[in-house]
Each structure stands twice: as structure tokens, then as C-alpha cells.
Amino acid sequence: MEYRQRRPSGVARVSSGMMDSLQRWLPKLVVAPTVLIIGIGIYGFMLWTAVLSFTDSSFLPSYNFVGLEQYAKLMESQRWLVASSNLALFGGLFIGICLLIGVVLAIFLDQRIRQEGAIRTIYLYPMALSMIVTGTVWRWILNPRQGLEKMMHDWGWTSFSFDWLVNPDFAIYTIVMAAVWQASGFVMALFLAGLRGVDSSIISAARVDGASLPVIYWKLILPSLRPVFFSSVMVLAHIAIKSFDLVMAMTSGGPGYSTDLPAVYMYATTFTRGQIGQGSASAMLMLGAILALLVPYLYSELREKRHD
Amino acid sequence: MKSLKRHFTALAMSACVLLPTSVQxxxxxxxxxxxxxxxxxxxxxxxxxxxxxxxxxxxxxxxxxxxxxxxxxxxxxxxxxxxxxxxxxxxxxxxxxxxxxxxxxxxxxxxxxxxxxxxxxxxxxxxxxxxxxxxxxxxxHRVNWLWVNPDVMDKVGVKVPTTLDEFFEVADKLKAEGYIPLAHGGQPWQDATVFDAVALAELGPEDYRKAFVEHDMDVINSKKMERVFAQFDKVMSYVDDNAAGRDWNTATGMVMEGEAAMQIMGDWAKAEFTAAGQTPGEDYLCAPAPGTSGDFTFxxxxxxxxxxxxxxxxxxxxxxxxxxxxxxxxxxxxxxxxxxxxxxxxxxxxxxxxxxASMDTFQSSSDDGGLVPSFSHGLATTSHIQGQIFDVVTNFANSDNPDPAKTTDQLASAIQSAM
Known part of the structure; x- marks a missing residue:
């Protein structure tokens, strides 16, 4: 303050006033386009989708309101039911297995092993691939005619059979495999960062008290990593619900529509079959599913933090 | 501030440039x-x-x-x-x-x-x-074609089938000799293409039109349609286990290489044979899909x-x-x-x-009523109803224990809900 008062000329004072107001407005100005784009591009269109889901829009939007008819049709659709139960199966297995593999790998890597950096990179690399690439590669590997099964047959193990990709009852599990392969390295990295942040004196103290290493991890370290669990589940859940590219690349929803996920269904009805109303209704249900999962979770997590 | 304004002007101007220019x-x-x-x-x-x-x-x-x-x-x-x-x-x-x-x-x-x-x-x-x-x-395009590898047929000693019953007979012999009787790709539209041909063979052009163009429930929800599904199931049983997700031209390639004997596909498949330098009548044969000779799905x-x-x-x-x-x-x-x-x-x-041959059938069938629009390619019905039929057909084709009667009911209610 003293420095400013010592400034002699009035010009400087005026310009400093302008600078002040610019300083106050600039952040708002800079953020404004982003807010506008997000406001229209996300929340505006969300609202529009909600409106359309109550109309009989077929291949162009119309505003002939039909109440909940689209939702009723959706509930009767066999394909939608398959898609939703696939999401539950896929989402549950994907999140569960990713967390398990991620935590175990992170704990192993945390044992001050040699070449940790190289190993960490190897596990993390799948994350750098796009889902389309992952899906295509896994499709080739799992295709019985050209992948794993053929290789085993060529090597002489002719009774070997692994046809999950073309078996309607098991194809959804191949999608889980590919997705887990892609994302578990990322979960590992998150947990490794968390583990490195744990105070080593706690571990030493527990050792002195005679606790074994598994007990230390199970009772002490992992509970302290709750925020990491929280962010992992967040990231994995949204990958699961929006999953579209992986399915399209691996099976295109097939055999039949046995690997359909809600996002695939939404795309097919809205864009292939010109049923925008129906597609919007399915999109709203997907949004509902995400909110139903995330809101209580966010609420409990954030509230507990405040208690701390 | 001045420079900010200048930036905005520049931005606005570049936006103008990006807008479409005058029409030629x-x-x-x-x-x-x-x-x-x-x-x-x-x-x-x-x-x-x-x-x-x-x-x-x-x-x-x-x-x-x-x-x-x-x-x-x-x-x-x-x-x-x-x-x-x-x-x-x-x-x-x-x-x-x-x-x-x-x-x-x-x-x-x-x-x-x-x-x-x-x-x-x-x-x-x-x-x-x-x-x-x-x-x-x-x-x-004619959709109800059967593409045949004549070498394979000769080796097994069978002729190109003209009816579905002949097809089953021929396919059994081919299977016994270790060939894949029917090359196919397990994608919904390909399942529907085969179903299209089987439905035409079983129903005949008149009922085909009633079912897929007019959506006459008396035909859709009938014993005849059950039989279509039963025959379709039988045809699909001659497809190899790894068909899921295969592209149609890969399946055509299997016929070319002699791995498979036949394929039911529209005449865009011919472009694949032509591209491989093959001549019709020598390297490959084209015949009407079993049971549909004289009819033409366009x-x-x-x-x-x-x-x-x-x-x-x-x-x-x-x-x-x-x-x-x-x-x-x-x-x-x-x-x-x-x-x-x-x-x-x-x-x-x-x-x-x-x-x-295609043109001959096209002309004769347009006179005698054998010319029908293909439902599997969007000529007979709206994309919505078409999609509903696809769902039922592809689900049936990939089912563990297909039930023609139940599927016929499903087909009827699926079409009804989309009408």
C-alpha cells in the first residue's frame, strides 16, 4: 500500500484503477465462453433431450407431446432390457476387477522393487490407447478363427476352445476383459500415488506393535486411501456407463444384440432407426442411472469430509 | 484493453471468413x-x-x-x-x-x-x-441370390439346390465332407438378408408382401410364419460357429477360396468376385436363393x-x-x-x-407379381419397423434354443408396437 501512495502522477493512479477493474473482470471474461459453451452444450442439450423424450419425435425433432409413452415402450423393449442388464453386469465386473487388480499391483510395486519405473510404465501404457484400438486388438485376439484359439490349434493343442467372443452368453465378458486390461493400470497408478503419500512412521509403529504386513495394509493403509477409492470409482463408473466405442469395435453389439449397452442402444434408435423420442428416453434413463449412483456417493463422501 | 479489443475484432473477422461464401x-x-x-x-x-x-x-x-x-x-x-x-x-x-x-x-x-x-x-x-x-x-440390386463355388459342389458331387429341401440335402453332404455349407456373417442385417430369402421361399411373394409391406397380422402371426422361423433356423444351422460379427465380404471370400460352398447375399457380392478376377459361370455360379426362382427381391x-x-x-x-x-x-x-x-x-x-439373368427375372417378375421390395434393405417398411424385425430375427438366430412359436409372437408384438 505504501508503495502505491508514493506514486506521484495522476495518470498512474487512473491506469491503476483500470488495471484493478480489468483484474476483477478478466477472470470472468476468460471463463465466460467456457461457461456459455458448457451451459448450452451440456445442460442446454440435456434439457432439450429431456423435452424430446416426452415427444413422439421420429427422425427429426417434433414437439407433439405424448407423455411417458416413450418410456413405457422402452420398458417393453427386449433389447433395452438386455442392454440395461448388460450394463449392470459389465459395470459391476469392470469396476470390481479393475479395483482389485489396481490395488494388488500398486501394493506389489510399492515394495521398493527394482525397475519399478519401467514396470509401472508397462502397466500404465494400455491407458494411452483409444478404446477403438483396444477393442480391435482384442477382437483379433479372441476371434476363434484368427486369434488365440487358432494359435493353440496350430501349436497342436487341437482340443483348445475359447469362443466367448462369438458366444451370445459369454460375449459380454470379453468386453469386460478388454476394458479391465485398458483401465486397471490407471487404477494402479492412482493407488500407487496414494500409497506413496502414506506416512511411513505409521507403518513402523504398527510393525513395532507386531502387526503383520497384510494386516497393516488391510487395517491401516487401505482405509486411509478412501479418497483414492472414491476417485477411482468415479472415473471407472463413468467409463462403464458411457462405454460405446469398445463395444462397437469388438462386437458391434453382437452376436445378435447380446452385448448391447445402453449407449449402443441409444445410438441405434436415435441415429440408425430414426426414433429420436425413444433414443432421448433411453438417454434420460442413462443420466438417471449415473445420478442415482453418484449423488448418494458424492453426498456421503463430501459430508464425511466435513465432519473430519 | 486496446489489444484485447483488437483480438476480439480479429476473432469476429475470422468467424466471418469461416462462414460459407457466396453461392456459385x-x-x-x-x-x-x-x-x-x-x-x-x-x-x-x-x-x-x-x-x-x-x-x-x-x-x-x-x-x-x-x-x-x-x-x-x-x-x-x-x-x-x-x-x-x-x-x-x-x-x-x-x-x-x-x-x-x-x-x-x-x-x-x-x-x-x-x-x-x-x-x-x-x-x-x-x-x-x-x-x-x-x-x-x-x-x-437383387437380394435373393445364392453364390456358389462350383469346384466344391463338383468335389462333393452335388448340384446347386433350387428348393429349401434340396438345400438341406446338399448342405448335409457338404458338411459330411468337411466343408462349411453356408458362408455367413453374424451381423443383424445379414441375418435379416437370409431370413428375407427364406421368408420369400416359404411365404411366396403375395404373403411376403402382406407381411412385410402391409404388416397384415393374419400373416405375421400365423403358422406360416412359425414355419419360416423353423426353416430359417435350419438354414442357419449350416453356418460355422465363428460367424459372429464377420463382414459379408469376408464370407464371400470363404466361398471364393472353397472353404465354404454357398452364400445367400445380394448381388453386391458379385463385385467381390469380379474384383478377384473371377468369371461367372466358371469360377463362381449365381443362382436364385433356394425356393425363390422366378421371384425377385429388389x-x-x-x-x-x-x-x-x-x-x-x-x-x-x-x-x-x-x-x-x-x-x-x-x-x-x-x-x-x-x-x-x-x-x-x-x-x-x-x-x-x-x-x-437378373434382368430377365426382373422383367418377368414385374409382370407376374413376383417382384417384391426387400424388407431387410429398407425398401418395404420404415426404418423403425425394419429395426424391430431385425432385433427379433437376430435374437432368434443367436438363441441357444430357438422357439419359432414364441418368436412369431414376439415378431407380431414388435411390429405392432412400431406401427
Whole structure:
């Protein structure tokens, strides 16, 4: 303050006033386009989708309101039911297995092993691939005619059979495999960062008290990593619900529509079959599913933090 | 502050530059997805013919198989009042666009060139809205073809089957010799293509039309339809276990290599044989799908013409419509695509034996009522109902214990819900 008062000329004072107001407005100005784009591009269109889901829009939007008819049709659709139960199966297995593999790998890597950096990179690399690439590669590997099964047959193990990709009852599990392969390295990295942040004196103290290493991890370290669990589940859940590219690349929803996920269904009805109303209704249900999962979770997590 | 303002000005100016510039005279913009091989060559020929007439051709090719991406672009362009001159739209979708008032009438050109005489009424009906042409057909594909590898048939000592019963007999022998009787790709539209052929064989053209065009519940929910599903299941049992997700041209490749003996597929498959340097009648055979000889399931590609404001552009658009139906273009395009010309007055001398056979059946069936629109390719019904049928058929084809009776009920309620 003293420095400013010592400034002699009035010009400087005026310009400093302008600078002040610019300083106050600039952040708002800079953020404004982003807010506008997000406001229209996300929340505006969300609202529009909600409106359309109550109309009989077929291949162009119309505003002939039909109440909940689209939702009723959706509930009767066999394909939608398959898609939703696939999401539950896929989402549950994907999140569960990713967390398990991620935590175990992170704990192993945390044992001050040699070449940790190289190993960490190897596990993390799948994350750098796009889902389309992952899906295509896994499709080739799992295709019985050209992948794993053929290789085993060529090597002489002719009774070997692994046809999950073309078996309607098991194809959804191949999608889980590919997705887990892609994302578990990322979960590992998150947990490794968390583990490195744990105070080593706690571990030493527990050792002195005679606790074994598994007990230390199970009772002490992992509970302290709750925020990491929280962010992992967040990231994995949204990958699961929006999953579209992986399915399209691996099976295109097939055999039949046995690997359909809600996002695939939404795309097919809205864009292939010109049923925008129906597609919007399915999109709203997907949004509902995400909110139903995330809101209580966010609420409990954030509230507990405040208690701390 | 000044520099900020200058930045904004610059931004605004660059935005102006990005906006479309003034429209040129006699420009014809064509949305299509002929982006591969022979199709791309054909599109190039059309462009050349238009440029020879002094028009500017603006290519609006959007890749992506069935043209879903293209459709999305087209919708937004049409709604914002800036549609292309012509877009590759087919079947009942033409009517949907016309109902929304986007399409223009081609009556002048149609009268001039006498389209009603050139094009069979079954097909011109699809191109018309309220009695006026709003789209121009490009070609006719026959969907109910059976592609056969003659070497395999000779080795096993069987003949090309003409009925479904013969097909089952032949397929059993082929299977016993270690061949895959039927090459197929497990994708919904391919399942539907085979179902299409089986339904035509079992129902006959009249009931086929009742079921898939008129959606007559007496035919859809009947013992006959149960039998169609039962026969379809039997046909699909001759497909190898790894068919899921296979592309149709990979399946055609299996027939070419002699790994599989037959494939039920439309005549776009011929383009694959041609591309591999094979001759019909020697290296491969084309026959009507079992039980459908004399009948013809058609799949017609067409261009819908949009309402334009600029006089010159409208003229170019009319010239485009005229050019598409010219014999020169019809010959060139269809030789590349594997289909036959949509004009029935064409000299078929330059075409191969399969195309000639196709044209013969096309003409005879359009007289005796054996000509039916293919539901699996969007000519018979709306994309919504078509999608519903696809779901039921593909689910049945991939089911562990398929139940024809139950599936028939499902088909009926699926079609009902979409009507």
C-alpha cells in the first residue's frame, strides 16, 4: 500500500484503477465462453433431450407431446432390457476387477522393487490407447478363427476352445476383459500415488506393535486411501456407463444384440432407426442411472469430509 | 484493453471468413457414400458427366457403411435450410423426407424422359410422393441370390439346390465332407438378408408382401410364419460357429477360396468376385436363393432431390436427375456395382451372365407379381419397423434354443408396437 501512495502522477493512479477493474473482470471474461459453451452444450442439450423424450419425435425433432409413452415402450423393449442388464453386469465386473487388480499391483510395486519405473510404465501404457484400438486388438485376439484359439490349434493343442467372443452368453465378458486390461493400470497408478503419500512412521509403529504386513495394509493403509477409492470409482463408473466405442469395435453389439449397452442402444434408435423420442428416453434413463449412483456417493463422501 | 479489443475484432473477422461464401451458379452438391472401389469409380464418372454439361460438382461424400453419419449431417443441413441438391436416400425414407416438405418435384424431367415407361411401377411408386417423382433411382440390386463355388459342389458331387429341401440335402453332404455349407456373417442385417430369402421361399411373394409391406397380422402371426422361423433356423444351422460379427465380404471370400460352398447375399457380392478376377459361370455360379426362382427381391439405390432456391442450381439438379437415368451412366455404374440398370429398355449385351439373368427375372417378375421390395434393405417398411424385425430375427438366430412359436409372437408384438 505504501508503495502505491508514493506514486506521484495522476495518470498512474487512473491506469491503476483500470488495471484493478480489468483484474476483477478478466477472470470472468476468460471463463465466460467456457461457461456459455458448457451451459448450452451440456445442460442446454440435456434439457432439450429431456423435452424430446416426452415427444413422439421420429427422425427429426417434433414437439407433439405424448407423455411417458416413450418410456413405457422402452420398458417393453427386449433389447433395452438386455442392454440395461448388460450394463449392470459389465459395470459391476469392470469396476470390481479393475479395483482389485489396481490395488494388488500398486501394493506389489510399492515394495521398493527394482525397475519399478519401467514396470509401472508397462502397466500404465494400455491407458494411452483409444478404446477403438483396444477393442480391435482384442477382437483379433479372441476371434476363434484368427486369434488365440487358432494359435493353440496350430501349436497342436487341437482340443483348445475359447469362443466367448462369438458366444451370445459369454460375449459380454470379453468386453469386460478388454476394458479391465485398458483401465486397471490407471487404477494402479492412482493407488500407487496414494500409497506413496502414506506416512511411513505409521507403518513402523504398527510393525513395532507386531502387526503383520497384510494386516497393516488391510487395517491401516487401505482405509486411509478412501479418497483414492472414491476417485477411482468415479472415473471407472463413468467409463462403464458411457462405454460405446469398445463395444462397437469388438462386437458391434453382437452376436445378435447380446452385448448391447445402453449407449449402443441409444445410438441405434436415435441415429440408425430414426426414433429420436425413444433414443432421448433411453438417454434420460442413462443420466438417471449415473445420478442415482453418484449423488448418494458424492453426498456421503463430501459430508464425511466435513465432519473430519 | 486496446489489444484485447483488437483480438476480439480479429476473432469476429475470422468467424466471418469461416462462414460459407457466396453461392456459385450451376452447382450441384451430392451427398453419397460411394467411397470404395467400384462405387467410387462410378461416382467419379457421374461427376465427369455433370462437369461436361458445364456444372460444378461439389462432392459431399461421407464415409461410414450404411450412411448413418451422412444422415446426421444431412438432417442438420436440411433443418438449417441449406440442403445439398441430392442425397442418397432410399426406400421409405424418401417418403418421410417428402412428408416434411424438404423434397422437390421432378415432374418436368420425368415427363420429358418418360420415366413412367422406363421404370417398373413397383419401383417408381417408391420414388414418388403424392404422385410426383421426388427421387431418381440409380440401380436395382437383387437380394435373393445364392453364390456358389462350383469346384466344391463338383468335389462333393452335388448340384446347386433350387428348393429349401434340396438345400438341406446338399448342405448335409457338404458338411459330411468337411466343408462349411453356408458362408455367413453374424451381423443383424445379414441375418435379416437370409431370413428375407427364406421368408420369400416359404411365404411366396403375395404373403411376403402382406407381411412385410402391409404388416397384415393374419400373416405375421400365423403358422406360416412359425414355419419360416423353423426353416430359417435350419438354414442357419449350416453356418460355422465363428460367424459372429464377420463382414459379408469376408464370407464371400470363404466361398471364393472353397472353404465354404454357398452364400445367400445380394448381388453386391458379385463385385467381390469380379474384383478377384473371377468369371461367372466358371469360377463362381449365381443362382436364385433356394425356393425363390422366378421371384425377385429388389433393393434400389436412389437419390432424393431437395428443394433449392437458386435458379441455376435447380437447373443443375434437373440435369443430374436426367444424367442418372441416361443409358451410358446406367451401364457404367451398374457394371461397377454389380447391380442391373433400373431402366427395363436397356441393351444388356455388355453385362455378364448373372446380370443378364437378373434382368430377365426382373422383367418377368414385374409382370407376374413376383417382384417384391426387400424388407431387410429398407425398401418395404420404415426404418423403425425394419429395426424391430431385425432385433427379433437376430435374437432368434443367436438363441441357444430357438422357439419359432414364441418368436412369431414376439415378431407380431414388435411390429405392432412400431406401427
Amino acid at each position: 451458379a450451376g452447382k450441384v452438391e451430392v451427398l453419397h457414400w460411394w467411397t470404395s472401389g467400384g462405387e467410387a469409380r462410378a461416382a467419379k464418372a457421374l461427376k465427369q458427366m455433370m462437369e461436361d454439361q458445364g456444372h460444378t460438382w461439389k462432392d459431399f461424400a461421407v464415409a461410414g457403411g450404411g450412411g448413418e453419419a451422412a444422415m446426421t449431417v444431412l438432417k442438420s443441413r436440411a433443418v438449417s435450410g441449406n440442403p445439398p441438391a441430392a442425397a442418397q436416400i432410399k426406400g421409405l425414407e424418401i417418403r418421410e423426407w417428402a412428408e416434411l416438405g424438404f423434397l422437390t418435384s421432378l415432374e418436368g424431367v420425368a415427363d420429358n424422359q418418360n420415366w413412367d415407361q422406363l421404370i417398373p411401377p413397383m419401383i417408381s411408386d417408391v420414388m414418388k410422393y403424392e404422385g410426383q417423382y421426388v427421387a431418381v433411382p440409380v440401380n436395382v 433393393n434400389v439405390d436412389s437419390f432424393a432431390m431437395f428443394s433449392l432456391s437458386d435458379e441455376e442450381d435447380v437447373k443443375a439438379q434437373k440435369d443430374l436427375a436426367r444424367t442418372i437415368l441416361k443409358p451410358e451412366f446406367q451401364t457404367l455404374f451398374n457394371q461397377n456395382k454389380g447391380s442391373i440398370p433400373v431402366r427395363t429398355d436397356m441393351d444388356m449385351g455388355d453385362f455378364d451372365s448373372c446380370a443378364q
